[in-house]
Amino acid sequence: xxxxxxxxxxxxxxxxxxxxxxxxxxxxxxxxxxxxxxxxxxxxxxxxxxxxxxxxxxxxxxxxxxxxxxxxxxxxxxxxxxxxxxxxxxxxxxxxxxxxxxxxxxxxxxxxxxxxxxxxxxxxxxxxxxxxxxxxxxxxxxxxxxxxxxxxxxxxxxxxxxxxxxxxxxxxxxxxxxxxxxxxxxxxxxxxxxxxxxxxxxxxxxxxxxxxxxxxxxxxxxxxxxxxxxxxxxxxxxxxxxxxxxxxxxxxxxxxxxxxxxxxxxxxxxxxxxxxxxxxxxxx
Amino acid sequence: xxxxxxxxxxxxxxxxxxxxxxxxxxxxxxxxxxxxxxxxxxxxxxxxxxxxxxxxxxxxxxxxxxxxxxxxxxxxxxxxxxxxxxxxxxxxxxxxxxxxxxxxxxxxxxxxxxxxxxxxxxxxxxxxxxxxxxxxxxxxxxxxxxxxxxxxxxxxxxxxxxxxxxxxxxxxxxxxxxxxxxxxxxxxxxxxxxxxxxxxxxxxxxxxxxxxxxxxxxxxxxxxxxxxxxxxxxxxxxxxxxxxxxxxxxxx
Amino acid sequence: xxxxxxxxxxxxxxxxxxxxxxxxxxxxxxxxxxxxxxxxxxxxxxxxxxxxxxxxxxxxxxxxxxxxxxxxxxxxxxxxxxxxxxxxxxxxxxxxxxxxxxxxxxxxxxxxxxxxxxxxxxxxxxxxxxxxxxxxxxxxxxxxxxxxxxxxxxxxxxxxxxxxxxxxxxxxxxxxxxxxxxxxxxxxxxxxxxxxxxxxxxxxxxxxxxxxxxxxxxxxxxxxxxxxxxxxxxxxxxxxxxxxxxxxxxxxxxxxxxxxxxxxxxxxxxxxxxxxxxxxxxxxxxxxxxxx
Numbered sequence: 001x002x003x004x005x006x007x008x009x010x011x012x013x014x015x016x017x018x019x020x021x022x023x024x025x026x027x028x029x030x031x032x033x034x035x036x037x038x039x040x041x042x043x044x045x046x047x048x049x050x051x052x053x054x055x056x057x058x059x060x061x062x063x064x065x066x067x068x069x070x071x072x073x074x075x076x077x078x079x080x081x082x083x084x085x086x087x088x089x090x091x092x093x094x095x096x097x098x099x100x101x102x103x104x105x106x107x108x109x110x111x112x113x114x115x116x117x118x119x120x121x122x123x124x125x126x127x128x129x130x131x132x133x134x135x136x137x138x139x140x141x142x143x144x145x146x147x148x149x150x151x152x153x154x155x156x157x158x159x160x161x162x163x164x165x166x167x168x169x170x171x172x173x174x175x176x177x178x179x180x181x182x183x184x185x186x187x188x189x190x191x192x193x194x195x196x197x198x199x200x201x202x203x204x205x206x207x208x209x210x211x212x213x214x215x216x217x218x219x220x221x222x223x224x225x226x227x228x229x230x231x232x233x234x235x236x237x238x239x240x241x242x243x244x245x246x247x248x249x250x251x252x253x254x255x256x257x258x259x260x261x262x263x264x265x266x267x268x269x270x271x272x273x274x275x276x277x278x279x280x281x282x283x284x
Numbered sequence: 285x286x287x288x289x290x291x292x293x294x295x296x297x298x299x300x301x302x303x304x305x306x307x308x309x310x311x312x313x314x315x316x317x318x319x320x321x322x323x324x325x326x327x328x329x330x331x332x333x334x335x336x337x338x339x340x341x342x343x344x345x346x347x348x349x350x351x352x353x354x355x356x357x358x359x360x361x362x363x364x365x366x367x368x369x370x371x372x373x374x375x376x377x378x379x380x381x382x383x384x385x386x387x388x389x390x391x392x393x394x395x396x397x398x399x400x401x402x403x404x405x406x407x408x409x410x411x412x413x414x415x416x417x418x419x420x421x422x423x424x425x426x427x428x429x430x431x432x433x434x435x436x437x438x439x440x441x442x443x444x445x446x447x448x449x450x451x452x453x454x455x456x457x458x459x460x461x462x463x464x465x466x467x468x469x470x471x472x473x474x475x476x477x478x479x480x481x482x483x484x485x486x487x488x489x490x491x492x493x494x495x496x497x498x499x500x501x502x503x504x505x506x507x508x509x510x511x512x513x514x515x516x517x518x519x520x521x522x523x524x525x526x527x528x529x530x531x532x533x534x535x536x
Numbered sequence: 537x538x539x540x541x542x543x544x545x546x547x548x549x550x551x552x553x554x555x556x557x558x559x560x561x562x563x564x565x566x567x568x569x570x571x572x573x574x575x576x577x578x579x580x581x582x583x584x585x586x587x588x589x590x591x592x593x594x595x596x597x598x599x600x601x602x603x604x605x606x607x608x609x610x611x612x613x614x615x616x617x618x619x620x621x622x623x624x625x626x627x628x629x630x631x632x633x634x635x636x637x638x639x640x641x642x643x644x645x646x647x648x649x650x651x652x653x654x655x656x657x658x659x660x661x662x663x664x665x666x667x668x669x670x671x672x673x674x675x676x677x678x679x680x681x682x683x684x685x686x687x688x689x690x691x692x693x694x695x696x697x698x699x700x701x702x703x704x705x706x707x708x709x710x711x712x713x714x715x716x717x718x719x720x721x722x723x724x725x726x727x728x729x730x731x732x733x734x735x736x737x738x739x740x741x742x743x744x745x746x747x748x749x750x751x752x753x754x755x756x757x758x759x760x761x762x763x764x765x766x767x768x769x770x771x772x773x774x775x776x777x778x779x780x781x782x783x784x785x786x787x788x789x790x791x792x793x794x795x796x797x798x799x800x801x802x803x804x805x806x807x808x809x810x811x812x813x814x815x816x817x818x819x820x821x822x823x824x825x826x827x828x
Contacts, residue, residue: 027659
């Protein structure tokens with residue numbers, strides 16, 4: 001008989017340490033490789049296919065613009081759907097069914113969305129592989145995520161608050177607009193950062209919608225290769241002599257965008273929450 | 285007077301820099317029911333939780349002083365907490381049932397301590413449920429989820445679960461404050477029934493309850509044990525002005 | 537009813553209409569997406585036979601041999617490998633984070649997990665190429681590109697997601713339950729095995745299924761280290777191709793409108809149905825639990 005009975009906790013600590021070291025290994029290895037060869041000019045130079053010294057300026061602009069545009073499209077649509085699901089007079093079973101519909105769409109493989117976007121936009125409507133095509137594909141991928149996290153954020157607002165607002169004579173949508181949304185804003189902001197990071201890192205979806213090239217200038221129907229796609233292409237099929245360094249440099253820029261989105265939204269979200277719950281606490 | 289079961293000698297507890305219990309000394313006689321009363325935040329719950337050392341779960345909790353149960357110093361560092369807690373059962377304010385069946389809830393403790401024999405386990409469960417006066421209501425339904433029971437039934441289930449490990453001391457932290465009057469009365473009856481067989485230390489907000497069920501009553505205020513004596517004496521002729529003030533409703 | 541109130545009611549109706557139209561658009565687009573997949577897949581299956589396609593292992597798209605059995609097996613193996621690795625570590629992280637760690641360790645752990653869960657899959661693929669593939673080659677276990685490498689990379693990739701969800705599940709076990717269990721004389725190990733894990737089982741299953749769905753659907757991290765062999769099964773350390781990687785590869789080989797393009801819809805539908813099945817059971821789990 002062991003007296004202390006803390007074997008599992010010790011085992012968990014060791015396993016956690018191992019897991020964290022490996023996860024940090026991925027991040028640190030990428031940063032190390034990229035920083036060893038770091039050149040600031042990669043941020044604005046254009047890529048070169050066969051020669052060293054190319055950059056990733058257009059890819060950076062494509063990534064930021066496409067993700068921002070996709071968020072601008074999917075946020076209002078997703079929020080509206082979440083509000084409708086919450087406020088429309090639906091039978092309970094129907095509402096649960098629709099929620100389930102979005103939950104299963106939330107984990108749809110990106111490649112499946114990419115395939116359908118490719119078939120419809122490129123195959124049927126003959127759009128080129130471009131910024132516009134990629135943005136629409138990203139939007140379709142993101143909307144279910146937005147619906148699910150908005151539903152969760154709004155459901156976390158206590159019912160008593162909702163009733164309080166209704167009891168003051170507010171209508172259902174006025175309550176959502178003036179009370180529920182502001183009260184859940186911190187959760188929405190937090191999720192927005194994660195969603196931005198996820199879209200910026202997306203690649204499977206974009207290879208056959210945004211393409212593997214960049215155009216001479218930014219444009220709706222110009223080829224719209226992003227950083228993540230560029231990293232993949234350079235690392236697996238690149239022909240330039242400095243491809244190893246370039247892949248890692250692309251990875252660093254991508255990681256920086258991801259980290260900034262997450263940390264930024266976290267800080268903003270925590271501020272909102274601190275403001276809401278006040279100095280004494282007591283928020284949701 | 286009966287043998288001393290629990291003896292405390294200048295026990296103090298801090299949470300960080302915040303004192304929760306200051307220099308409390310008291311004796312509890314074997315088989316007696318001791319009620320602890322006092323305004324909220326006075327340290328009653330801490331006093332209870334130091335007896336089974338559950339207070340150590342709070343980060344930065346610090347304990348000083350000595351406590352003996354049956355003459356054994358339970359605050360010494362090498363004390364086996366499992367053995368201690370097997371001897372000291374506890375009932376909480378909110379009825380707590382694990383998300384398992386009624387049977388598994390009661391069998392939880394005996395299984396922890398190595399009881400595997402199905403027949404023996406069943407016997408212990410039945411006996412404990414009978415002791416907790418729940419048997420008649422749940423017989424034949426032992427495999428149903430415990431969450432289906434009413435609040436009062438769940439509290440008696442919690443009592444059965446505590447009794448199933450055959451403790452000598454039972455700690456009760458406001459066991460009836462979350463229950464309706466009828467259910468509360470049943471728990472009180474049980475406490476009276478358990479008297480003599482078990483030593484009970486009970487925290488309560490309900491003064492009438494303390495008066496009805498306990499042999500001794502202690503009054504705590506700001507972490508200090510102000511007064512301890514026979515319940516009839518405390519309630520009729522308290523020696524300390526502060527106890528009197530509390531009992532007459534001038535402090536709460 | 538005064539004028540102000542009338543205008544408020546009107547604007548309520550208008551905005552409810554706007555919201556309904558927006559969600560109608562969302563439902564239409566997503567429904568259309570499913571319809572496109574189903575139509576393509578049915579068209580293909582009608583021509584080539586359902587069982588034949590699912591169970592066969594011959595893939596020569598330009599010669600019209602389109603059997604996806606091998607990809608299903610490879611998908612299942614890579615995913616199973618990843619889950620098998622991620623499960624114990626994820627549970628360990630969750631137990632450490634929720635029950636063992638102090639405030640400081642908890643914060644650091646949380647940040648690492650949040651950051652790692654947002655690291656792009658191509659970055660994990662990059663690490664796989666830089667570390668895992670040479671490592672396995674160095675051990676003399678083949679070229680390094682293969683199912684095991686893919687499983688390793690994938691395990692690491694889903695670990696943060698799984699850990700965070702499992703952590704939340706364990707954290708949902710109320711403090712009074714811990715106290716009750718300990719007060720009955722449970723030691724820490726017994727408390728974890730007999731109370732914490734059974735009591736958080738529903739949440740742990742949800743975490744598991746979410747991670748599983750993510751693993752099945754991942755394309756890039758797997759594609760980069762898998763080797764892309766389609767002719768036959770080369771063993772666990774040999775190269776292979778999963779449903780996701782093969783869709784990616786053959787989107788160029790079988791362009792839209794070419795006679796056998798439908799097989800891609802078929803593969804995508806198999807993936808989608810698989811994932812929906814997982815999250816579907818999950819939905820029931822969550823609903824079955826109800827509100828505390």
